[in-house]
Amino acid sequence: MKDIRLMKGNEAIAEGVIRSGCDGYFGYPITPQSEVLEYLMATKTKERTGMITLQAESEIASIHMVYGGAACGKRVMTSSSSPGISLMQEGISFLAGTELPCLLLNVVRGGPGLGTIQPSQSDYFQAVKGGGHGDYKMIVLAPASVQEMYDFAKLGFDLAFKHRIQVMVLSDGAIGQMMEKVELDEQIPRLTDAEIKQKYPWATTGKTPDRERNIITSLDLNPVKQEIININLQKKFKHIEETEVRFERIMCDDAEYLFVAYGSSARICQKAVLLGRARGIKVGLLRPITLFPYPSKELAKLAKQVKGMLSVEMSAGQMVEDVRLSVNGAVPVEHYGRLGGIMPAPDEVLNVLESKFIKEKNYELHTN
Amino acid sequence: MSYIPTREEIIEDHDNVVYERTCLLTDNPLSYCPGCGHGTAHRLIMEVVEEMNLQADTIGVAPVGCSVLAYDFMNIDMQQAAHGRAPAVATGIKRLMPDKFVFTYQGDGDLAAIGTGETLHACNRGENITVFFVNNGIYGMTGGQMAPTTLPNMKTATSPFGRDTESMGYPLKITELIAMLPGTYYVSRQSVHTPANVRKAKKAIEKAIQYQKLKKGLCFVEIVSNCNSGWKMTPEESNKWMEENMFPYYPLGDIKVPK
Amino acid sequence: MTEEIIIAGFGGQGVLSMGKILAYSGMMQNKEVSWFPSYGPEMRGGTANVTVIISDERISSPILNKFDTAIILNQQSMDKFEDSVKPGGVLIYDPNGIVRHPVRKDINVYTIDAADEAARLGLKKVFNMLVLGAFLKLKPLIEPEYMLKGLEKSLPLRHHNTIPENEKAIERGKAIVKLEHLMN
Numbered sequence: 001m002k003d004i005r006l007m008k009g010n011e012a013i014a015e016g017v018i019r020s021g022c023d024g025y026f027g028y029p030i031t032p033q034s035e036v037l038e039y040l041m042a043t044k045t046k047e048r049t050g051m052i053t054l055q056a057e058s059e060i061a062s063i064h065m066v067y068g069g070a071a072c073g074k075r076v077m078t079s080s081s082s083p084g085i086s087l088m089q090e091g092i093s094f095l096a097g098t099e100l101p102c103l104l105l106n107v108v109r110g111g112p113g114l115g116t117i118q119p120s121q122s123d124y125f126q127a128v129k130g131g132g133h134g135d136y137k138m139i140v141l142a143p144a145s146v147q148e149m150y151d152f153a154k155l156g157f158d159l160a161f162k163h164r165i166q167v168m169v170l171s172d173g174a175i176g177q178m179m180e181k182v183e184l185d186e187q188i189p190r191l192t193d194a195e196i197k198q199k200y201p202w203a204t205t206g207k208t209p210d211r212e213r214n215i216i217t218s219l220d221l222n223p224v225k226q227e228i229i230n231i232n233l234q235k236k237f238k239h240i241e242e243t244e245v246r247f248e249r250i251m252c253d254d255a256e257y258l259f260v261a262y263g264s265s266a267r268i269c270q271k272a273v274l275l276g277r278a279r280g281i282k283v284g285l286l287r288p289i290t291l292f293p294y295p296s297k298e299l300a301k302l303a304k305q306v307k308g309m310l311s312v313e314m315s316a317g318q319m320v321e322d323v324r325l326s327v328n329g330a331v332p333v334e335h336y337g338r339l340g341g342i343m344p345a346p347d348e349v350l351n352v353l354e355s356k357f358i359k360e361k362n363y364e365l366h367t368n
Numbered sequence: 369m370s371y372i373p374t375r376e377e378i379i380e381d382h383d384n385v386v387y388e389r390t391c392l393l394t395d396n397p398l399s400y401c402p403g404c405g406h407g408t409a410h411r412l413i414m415e416v417v418e419e420m421n422l423q424a425d426t427i428g429v430a431p432v433g434c435s436v437l438a439y440d441f442m443n444i445d446m447q448q449a450a451h452g453r454a455p456a457v458a459t460g461i462k463r464l465m466p467d468k469f470v471f472t473y474q475g476d477g478d479l480a481a482i483g484t485g486e487t488l489h490a491c492n493r494g495e496n497i498t499v500f501f502v503n504n505g506i507y508g509m510t511g512g513q514m515a516p517t518t519l520p521n522m523k524t525a526t527s528p529f530g531r532d533t534e535s536m537g538y539p540l541k542i543t544e545l546i547a548m549l550p551g552t553y554y555v556s557r558q559s560v561h562t563p564a565n566v567r568k569a570k571k572a573i574e575k576a577i578q579y580q581k582l583k584k585g586l587c588f589v590e591i592v593s594n595c596n597s598g599w600k601m602t603p604e605e606s607n608k609w610m611e612e613n614m615f616p617y618y619p620l621g622d623i624k625v626p627k
Numbered sequence: 628m629t630e631e632i633i634i635a636g637f638g639g640q641g642v643l644s645m646g647k648i649l650a651y652s653g654m655m656q657n658k659e660v661s662w663f664p665s666y667g668p669e670m671r672g673g674t675a676n677v678t679v680i681i682s683d684e685r686i687s688s689p690i691l692n693k694f695d696t697a698i699i700l701n702q703q704s705m706d707k708f709e710d711s712v713k714p715g716g717v718l719i720y721d722p723n724g725i726v727r728h729p730v731r732k733d734i735n736v737y738t739i740d741a742a743d744e745a746a747r748l749g750l751k752k753v754f755n756m757l758v759l760g761a762f763l764k765l766k767p768l769i770e771p772e773y774m775l776k777g778l779e780k781s782l783p784l785r786h787h788n789t790i791p792e793n794e795k796a797i798e799r800g801k802a803i804v805k806l807e808h809l810m811n
Contacts, residue, residue, distance in 0.1 A: 004654070005780075006647070006650055006654050006660065006662070006781075023464050024460070024463060026460060032666055054459075054463060056459075057486075058485060061453070061459075061485070061486055061489065062456075064449065064450060064453035064457050064460065065457070065463070066460060067449070067450075067453075067456075067457050067460060068429070068447065068457035068461040068464075069461065070460075071447045071461070072427070072465055074464045076460070076464070090453075091450060094449075094450050117666070173666070174663065174689070177666045178662060178689050179660075179661065179662035179663075180660065180661050180686075180689070181654050181660060193465070204427050204445035204447055205427075205445065206424045206426060206468060207424060207426075207443065207444050207445045208424045209424075213439075213443055214445045215439045215446050216447040217439060217448035218448065219436060219437075219448055264689075264690065267687060267688045267689060267690070268688045268690055270688060271688035271691075273687075274687060343690050345691065345692035345693075346691070346692075347692070
């Protein structure tokens, strides 16, 4: 019988990491994602699978504990929300420089500063363009349902180890806090130390006579070598762009107008598509699932078909830049977003689409 | 006429060997200034790891500072940590590999300034790791700036008229501080500037490694060292200055021993 | 069938848990469900609300501004959500503590004296189950056997001894819900 439960997004990803054979979680409480750590503690991960769960003294310590564990070839993760993710940027850059696989979760809240604890999507640039110092990218997954919060734990770990890269699940307060039906999979056993040693020969598991010592470092003082390291990193990102793009098309086949939205905005737009169709507007939705790599080719294809695209995001206009880069001027691309923790309503975004592309009228800002 | 062996042959005959470099130090030439204590500290730790047959079970964490390249010299698996974060990195390793010998090797800026939080909390959680702390009262790698452990009135690049405690605060006795925490098991302060001190320091390092197996808390060995380049002295002058000025403020000996 | 519901009141009235029991029961009956709460400091003594959607189809937006049914349990929520009921929709409220009663004529308005009834029964904790009963009387979306399963799933084991009194309260709520105004 299938194991189906009603869970919060934050609980679902916590259950997902346990079931995908995670070895360790290190984190620090922050709203709206504290349920991740709370759930892991309550479910007694050590007794269940041997997975270690530790509350660190800060987000900075958390991410460096992740670094230590990841360098041993372990499946490790941390989670936080916007201000905490800002603190982690140092460690993320070090993880990027050492090409260590790990899973990171950002349950985004409104900023800047302490901002608000309500949902937002204003950390897109930070996640997608590389938030810390240096030229690097992470794979960024954007769940739009509680089921995807659960699914992306395993997917995230798999991608992280496949490419030796950091995978960030870029969620938001709405997806983290809401409850939906989740279908759970069988427990995947954690790897043994012997399996890790065999699968990940780069890991620092203790120098044995059969190999040279393993060193995990992002430092090379020789600029010639450092440039080569950087070029190789870029090649990897390029390869990921060619092989790992994920997206969902919703009523795109005959669409004349297109919403582009991810995460909870995509859910709102999904309803707006239905409302639009009921009004006789042929509107569709392209939902990027990977934000890096971005579904640029798919958007370029759709640009030949539609008359306009509206990027809907709970930010002042971040992803819209990638939409514009993708279509390269082929069709008008507009942005609509609510800020500071306000979520737009389905009829609100549909009205904007109509006013921008269909009706010649000025749209009045809807306020809650 | 009996055969007279050459000098090389005498050296190669293992029966004649009274001392040799541990195989756990690599052939890479040390990047430290002549006269610096880091080389001796590296050697002692690696000697003990070799003597205890721990190479395959050891994971070390290098800091940011002069010893950032410690992994170039130590023939063991190592990770390089961000500035100050080594105790957090070591926590991640030890929690997931509880049967390995895990140590950090950190300087005073790394451990007692930018990494104070990580140091204090790793100690307070009683992480079963070993911390080697080399304190020379100055930032060596970046060119001799003031450290948290710089002595009052001591001149550095960022305290050119001497450390004014009124505006710059006091030297931080972090070793005494962490010794007070119930999570630490063994805390000792040593130096490596004379053969006698080297022998004592080695004993402390042995204990700090041996005790980790007991899983009773964090073991911490501070090594008060010189920085002849940063202090702008000859190695000999710097050792003398260290005895006269550093040791009164940072007295040598065990600070916390198991009951 | 898609039913979009807002439940709003004070933190501590059991708003979120009522929504959770409803969503869980819907799920046990093989429906698609979503539960989207207000969260954070609002929960502590201030207002709390939750959007619950029960549907036969995949749920698009869990975040809505128009609802089929509004269940309103304090004055602030009345002020905030009366207008969000779709024309022809249902508004259920407990008149206890309400000074400004709903004025809309294009919706069906019902009252349930749940606070008074809970006090009379000496079971303050079943307040929200009385309200839930009122809702189920008007919108019989969930079969009683699945309600029971929902209660079992959403209540922690140590509270399972309260299930019979919760079930009774749901039945009682169905009995005492009153029509205030039928839409024009």
